[in-house]
Amino acid sequence: MPNTIRAAALATCAACILVPALASAAPDPRLDLAAEKRAEATVRQMTSAEKTVITHGIMPLPLGGNPPPIPADAVPGAGYIAGIERLGIPALKETDASLGVSYVMGLRKDGATALPSGVAQAASWNPDLLRSGGAMIGSEARAKGFNVLLAGGVNLTRDPRNGRTFEYLSEDPLLSGMLVGAAIRGVQSNNIISTIKHFALNGQETARKYVDVKIAEGAARESDLLAFKIGIEQGQPGSVMCAYNKVMGEQACANDWLLNKVLKQSWGYKGFVMSDWGAVPDLGAAIKGLDQQSGAQLDPAVFFADRLAAKAAGDRQWQARLDDMNRRILTAIYATGVDKHPVTPGGKIDFAANGLVSEQAARQGIVLLKNANGALPLAATAKSIALIGGYADGGVLSGAGSSQVHGEGGPVAVRAVSGTGVWASFIAQQYHRSSPQDAIKARAPGAAITFRDGRYITDAVEKARQAQVAIVFATQWMTEGLDVPDLSLPDRQDDLIEAVAAANPNTIVVLETGGPVKMPWLDKVAGVIEAWYPGARGGEAIASVLFGETNPSGRLPITFPRDESQLPRPKLDGSDTVEPSFTGDPAHPGDRLTTDYDIEGSDVGYRWFARKGEKALFPFGYGLSYTTFAASGLKTDGRTASFTVANTGQRPGATVAQLYLVSRGGERKVRLVGFRRLDLAAGAQGKVDMAIDPRLLADWRDGGWSLPGGQYAFALGENAESLGEPVTVKIAARRWKD
Template identity: 80%
Template sequence: MSKVWRLLVAASTMVVAGTTDTRAQQAPAVDMKAADARAAATVKQMTADEKVVLTHGIMPLPLGGPTPPIPADAIAGAGYIPGIERLGVPALKETDASLGVSYVMGIRKDGATALPSGVAQAASWNPDLMYRGGAMIGSEARAKGFNVLLAGGVNLMRDPRNGRTFEYLAEDPLLSGILVGAAIRGIQSNNIISTIKHFALNGQETGRKYVDVKISEGAARESDLLAFQIGIEQGQPGSVMCAYNRVWGEQACANDWLLNKVLKGSWGYKGFVMSDWGAVPNIDAALKGLDQQLGEQLDPAVFFGDKLKDKAAADPAWKARLDDMNRRVLTAIYASGLDRSPVKPADKIDFAANGAVAEEVAKQGIVLLKNNGALPLAKSAKSIAIIGGYADGGVLSGAGSSQVHGEGGPAVTRPIGGKGVWAGFIAQQYHRSSPMDAIQALAKDAKVTFRDGRYIADAVEKAKQSEVAIVFATQWTTEGLDVPDLSLPDGQDELIAAVAAANPNTIVVLETGGPVKMPWLDKVAGVIEAWYPGARGGPAIASVLFGDTNPSGRLPLTFPASEAQLPRPKLDGSDWVEPDFSGGPSSGSDKLVSDYDIEGSDVGYRWFARQGAKPLFPFGHGLSYTTFESASLKVKGLTASFTVKNTGKREGADVAQLYLVDRAGQAKRRLAGFQRVNLAAGASQNVSLTIDPRILADWKNGGWTMPAGEYTFALGKDAETLGAPVKVRLPAKTWKD
């Protein structure tokens, strides 16, 4: 991309964000040119043995099976790469993940602050809040002695059944890229490295090491890759973590097109590519663009140690590649200041302050999906029945490598099955933040009772006896497994329908990893989507229920009415026999192809618009306890301006959404800009957005192309509910990345 276009893109993402705290718009001062030059000088001083120190590392955890000796300075966590003391290069000490410092099954015997799930964060549509959350979890990683946080999950949701949907952000590349960039900036403000992951097109957990993604380059560039591109531009992550899946027949961590041609070539990325754990197929991955082999004991062999050294000694091409690998790792170390500001474990972490950040994220991410006037609840209520979801004890969290828990571990653990340490890795767990306690604290005079929901008759009887019934419904998801469908498990759909029939004032609180169907929707008085709400989820939920917080979340994902509306109604690989945790089949062929060319770049709401299908809830949907009006849209060139007014009776926040709806006579549906606006009752604000030209363009013939013609835009309450169209004529334009 030309320098002019890069400046325009940077301006667009800064203005689109529309935050009030300028910290979110200021990436850490990173002089990549100086860091790269310093790295090159250090590489020249390295011996042959030293050149394979930074290229591979272990997972320093006693997880059964062959475990390499764990160095004395390693911390129980995701990864460890020794430093080079002679050259002043620090060891890399790595921890999962985007939601906080990983719990690692309690091995460290400590706690950390859990942010709400990625989709909950994205539902805030607030880059400043993403920055604050990233800064918080980055500070805790640093305080625990880690200097690399394996965060920055930004894969688009192509299938709502994906077990890792909760870790990621959204289905739209612009929203995802801006938000992940802000989170990465926050993390790296602590002088530690953040990744962005999983590169790329990592859309499901079923057969995750075998599934081969089929997609055209143009469709990939306009969707998943654009999310990564914007995130890298905005966040400047020190590392990119590649994915488990295959793309065009090659493993993502040994994929020349992804790593060399796109990431390092087209985008000019100067940091390093680390593998996912157990994702390196062979030594040739180095030539394909992989710079570092992590969790090496999970791979067939240690490829980037002595084997790599021998290759470099025998072949100048391998020697040059090894030098480049080291230069990239060192560039990230120097740019992030790991050597200048070494991490030291802290004596104390301010969990109260950090919990307040997590609670604010939860409050802004909760989405009010339906309200017939029952919400907000009155604090004068005399009797409230709370049903299901372990709501007396805590709030649900997603499982896998991103699992975080506070001091003392989970409030509730529900075994899923299996044996050994991996059974704990994917156990269903709940944070110690009781919604019931928080509800009782606000409704001080109410008789608040709990039923676990196992017996529908018992729950119905309690609902009949109460003024209000609140059903907490959960959908547990995890890394390593996809959900078979979008129903609520354990008979919860039947439970909700029965409770709603017994009490017309039934409110449903959803704690889910992503979209779910709601066959009972027309029977209940209100629905809020709380996602996995993190360390302070209980108070956040209660605050929204009783109106202390005016809900302002907007869906970052489309909620389909049924699986039949999806590009792939049947999940690819779902008919495999007993897939194991690694994502492979226990029997049969390892050939599994997922055809993303079905929807191409029309992911999520774009697919629904193309098909003319009506979802259960559209992308961008969210209600408030007040009302807003966006009007007076004007578009001149790549600048859009309009006014947002709070037309209700109380303060609240709206998310103004600008959509491209037609381009040169061709129907389109693309989010072109957004801004979160907080307004007092009756107040209004003028908004100006600069549109990223890539949102208007197609990727063709190795570059971006905007055809000449009329471009039609509209303001939307969501991707379906659009205002009056406004047209602007734009000239043809082509450019490279």
């Protein structure tokens, strides 16, 4: 597509999604009530045998030593739950994941549009961008015959070495909750069910099946659980997927406190809880709040079929629980319209239009971290450019595991990690077919462009020395199932960047990473952009930022530490004792591992840095632009806030206005309490009005929220460390239930 046409299409796409960022779009509660009443009526019509049909399912893939028979109407994907034709209950056909319709290790020979990684989308700070992305991937799921999308990853980034950092969104409960809620709304606009996952405190992949999270209830409620709560309020997901890990001694999928006391009783959640695949320890999980056993062949036994029926036949408590399980699953089906809008494989997908949705998300999520002496944007008249590393001649990196997505034709490059067969591709390093080199050539047609893969530093240095500009593409690969051991760039890439920068002072580094990395070479390069895993059209998005077609507007949704010593746990728990395994199963019977989240409590990410008085390499909320902005005139009463944002530079661009609580009762306490993305022409200004959620100011104590009376100070911030003059107001004490 010519650049002029592409720019016009993207402008149209952007105009569609840039509406007020914090507007709530929760469904009419009467629809939920109607769905619940329909579900109750259906349960009354069910026979005893029918009551264990929709409470368990299989993974309909030819995997494992003894895979179950695959029903004729199943679509190869993550899961299949049989329906009940007599009652008009459709089969549930499930696919991964938050970033698009999963590639399923290449077993299903079709393509899908890959969104940028979750953290890349979060860097846009734009809920409506995520809503558009959710609507897009939900439409592709429907076109392929799926009516459940296992989307909605919202666990907070407590440790950036977590192998699923790229899938999740941020370290802040407000930002994560608002974004995931918007994505879920988009998915479910297709009359399919979305999950929100992984409930809860799923913070590492090392020993993921048995690591036991230790945390006080107040700290959990003020952080990770608050992100889930906001996401559920905003998105109304039909299902919650519980996690692999333990929480305070109990498996998350058999955790009475999490599933019954918090989710269903305290929050009043009416949908159903599905297990993660292989996460159900026993039949007792049903009494503890689990409603559906997913991929049952991966568990020790099929608990939620004959065994569940036998319990219900002789025990009124179990009979009531079984009815409740069915009622919750049916409520989700009816509330989302799954039964009235059946799915059929073979629907038409407009990959060109959907690619533009992905590209727009990548453009808004790219973060400009450094731009010394106006090195960027590059001039289209550059005479020579050396491209180095990162498979930049062929494509852009993607994260691995169940969220792996690829377009038609599959990956352009694959780097094996370990193992053989289909499971090897589950954790292989793979690249999307979107070449940064091709996109750069299109924007600099008169330049002499060379590429070196970076394996030989001497060769790369020679090409860098010969060019006006050197662009090093540096990658940090992440996958479900494995954590990264540290925050360095692997394969001697730090040495490569150092050597290239010594040969050419006009060196730009493009980072394709799953999360933060250390940058020992930062002072020696002219520019750095964080492109994350930029999705199906990532090469185009990167080039558009490099050459100024896109004015970068991304802001970091997670803190970049200087090194691991700044983290609450400088050494990742289990990294020195647990044998790495993508399944996370114990290597030996009786294996134990505990991780102590009470160290930081609810002070996750930038809040931890503020508590410790530490300065990050790049703080939460940080990002540069090719123009300048100024925020002023803050007025607040502690419940609402208003202020003005102006574009004070020479280019149109977008910024993210950020409002922080900075002290409470004279005590320093930094918390994000509001944000808004604004697009402004050069010299233009915009008025921002926002509500402040009182939960962000309060503490969880004695079974409810407690807001101490006293002086509260708020400030506008360019990021969590660059804060303006505080405005102080007096707020009265109050308490309330969740």
